[in-house]
Amino acid sequence: MEYRKLGGTGRLVSVIGLGCEHLDRKPYEQAKETVDAALSSGVNIFDMFMPGREIRENIAKALGNRRGQVMIQGHIGSTDIKQQYDISRDMPTVKKYFEDILRVFGGYIDFGMMFFIDSEKDYNDVFETDFIKYVEHLKKQGDIGHIGFSSHNPRTAIKVINTGIPEMLMFSINPAFDMLPPDEYVLDHFQKGISSELFRGIDPERAELYKLCEQKQIGITAMKTLGAGKLLSPEHSPFVKPLTAPQCIHYALSRPSVASVLLGCQTSGEVLDAVRYFDSDDSERDYAGILGSVRNDFKGSCVYCSHCQPCPAEIDIASVNKCLDIARLNINDIPPSVRSTYSSLAHNGSECTACGNCENRCPFGVRIIKNMEEAAGLLA
């Protein structure tokens, strides 16, 4: 297992985490074997958005005295009033469900997630009501370690981050969603199938969100990384051919600020399949060919795929480009974290010999030599 710092929270999370959704309404024994497999694989972050008492208690019981080995994302405003997943901003209801998850997991939830802030209305219902006061109170009391939120919409997520309140974000990330403009609601496409007609390259507002998160040290946990399996299926993939699980995981982990990909596993076998990501080599993780096959109106933007490697000067080109993209957001106020990431690279832009090998290999027409020069000037 590998671990990454979750932005400014400072918590070290496993790059593959467990989304517990698919264990809902499953027998306790199944939850237990899945939890055991996750822990023995080094997974240390679980998402628990589910409001049902049985699943919460099953996971807590399966953890037993290992609760301290796992960080829990618990969602504030997630309810099941009509026997199905629902969002509530009614404060007595919100408190009842969150107090229940606190009780089940020993009185403490590591990441208190404001649930499902996608629309303008969602934003107003959280930030212009007592909801946000409750969340801040939970943090002040020490019931939650950090304030986070979940969203599927980059425009709204940017607005939430700019309040300065959240420290982390759970966001839906996969190559298909990243090509949809924010006006297209990703969950609709999730249900009915994703049309490649909508693709115009990586959506600029999504790219902006990732860079903003890196700039403000908002750690991201990724959901819907495999697109509910649709991206892996020849029948449902919107691309010329299906992606593989290592390609999808690698894509999400290559976005700026992403610390962990939370995969919805429902058996120990699925957990072991997920962690096989670490056995894959660079060529198995490379997603550039598939992304490069769709219409791309944003040619020239780096998608951090590393298809341009190897570099004879051993520069990690995607990492230099990532630092540069974040620095370009405001070149007069480059975050120290970006400078330190850049200076921690074994080889950096100043070592580029302008051989051009990488530019011949990049499917996205990125002007890499110019980028290396600019990074050396801005970030040295």
Ligand code: SF4
């Ligand atoms: S420069 Fe091109 S090939 Fe290299 S990481 Fe960026 S998009 Fe991929």
Ligand code: SF4
């Ligand atoms: S042009 Fe620079 S970055 Fe690209 S392969 Fe050559 S040395 Fe590496």
